[in-house]
Amino acid sequence: MRLGFIGTGTITAHMVRGLKASALADWPIVLSARNEAVAAALALLPGVTVAARNQAVVEACDLLILAVRPQVAKAVIGRLVIPPSRPVISLIAGLHIATVADWTGAQDICRAIPLPFVERHQGVTPVFPPQPAAMQIFAALGTALPVDDLAAYDAYAAASALMGSYFGLLETAAGWMVAQGHSAPDAAQYLRGLFGSLGDVLREKPVSFEQLREDHSTKGGLNEMIFYRFVQGGGSDAMQAALTAAFRRVQG
Template sequence: MTIGFIGTGVISEAMIRGLCDVAGYTDQIVVSKRSFDRSKRLSEAYSNITICETNAEVVDQSDWVFVGVLPDQVEMVLQALSFKTTQKVISLVAGVGLNDLKRYVYPCEHVIRAIPMPPIEFGKGPLAICPSDQAFETFANKIGVVVSINDEDQYNLFGAASALMSDFFAQIASVSNWMQLHGLDPAASARYASALYESLAFLATKESAESLSLMSDACQTPGGLNEQFFTFRQSCGIDQSLHDGLNQILERLKSNE
């Protein structure tokens, strides 16, 4: 099977590297010239990757086509191409709904939306898809944790939650910087903060949906350090600001569809 990428941005590159390095994908991959330096780097790193001169060549040669262009470019780029009924189109673009995508790639009817995250390069992290598709789920489970859903409104919740990424990294950096302000070596600060967040996130993946909400309480010994810090943060409205921020992103995603 040949897969193709229209738009070779950061997420497309992470996905391709995950497929080649983690999943051991050796079938043909064709990529567009958009972000040429990145496409060239990938073609030099992997013998099964070929750069196409045009997006039309990507579509013509691919069984599955991944779309990774900017949201305001999707309509123009896709409607200029000729898709086949036998193809599968996977959109990595935020804010462009299934109905519009199907209209842009007609007569192709096998259209999926997906949200891969950068850690997919290392076979880590969630990969939300809508609608459910067994063939693509089997394919994607090799490079991430697939969470599939058929309700597109609920799928937007995954899109909104993915906007936490910048805030997450900023929080780790802030903890590291705080330790440095108190005299700790920068390398030791960064190593400790990164390992702390990684290990706590790992524990969360081992919990059931029911027990996830109980993890915070389980850490809070009465009168202990965790309880003190948690109580202070709650008094600052940390939960409310989180929900308010996510609601803003959700409304933005809905308004774009």
């Protein structure tokens, strides 16, 4: 199957590199030249070419992937003419399927939320609705999660926005350690090792998050104390409020 990408930003780069190291490596890929530097670098991979125009990408592919920023989506994809039978995967946050269909004429459309980890064939990608071709692609890039309900899909999109907060927590902890006299490299090395290992625990132990928290919190100990201070200080409420705000935003 020939894949076409409109938009050559970070996620497109991760997907293309992941696909070229997957069971679908022999599938040809044609890119738009929207980001010339990224497109040129990806074109060094076998079977990857760059089209002169966006419409040429549409005409050269069997499946089209829309990966442009929401702010410019209408200006970019609103000019495309997509055959109704052409499968389309939209990675554009907050853009509803009906809108994509109205702007382009496409009819076989799904939405997906791939994250950078697809390059390493890790992570879980929600697909709504579970279009067969999209499920095949994201299964090759890790785990494809079929979603039949729009509200559930939007909740996955909101939860995916926790990545910045995760690293922000580490940024805060590192800053605190430096204030206590540690060097920045030493603080970073310690926290990378700690949280990297906790990521391994998440993958290896499929138990509830509550159970994991209790397993890593001695009764009356420091882990328990910091978590309860976090909750009592409004941390949990602030996180839920932020997720709700993200959920409403992705709902459009």
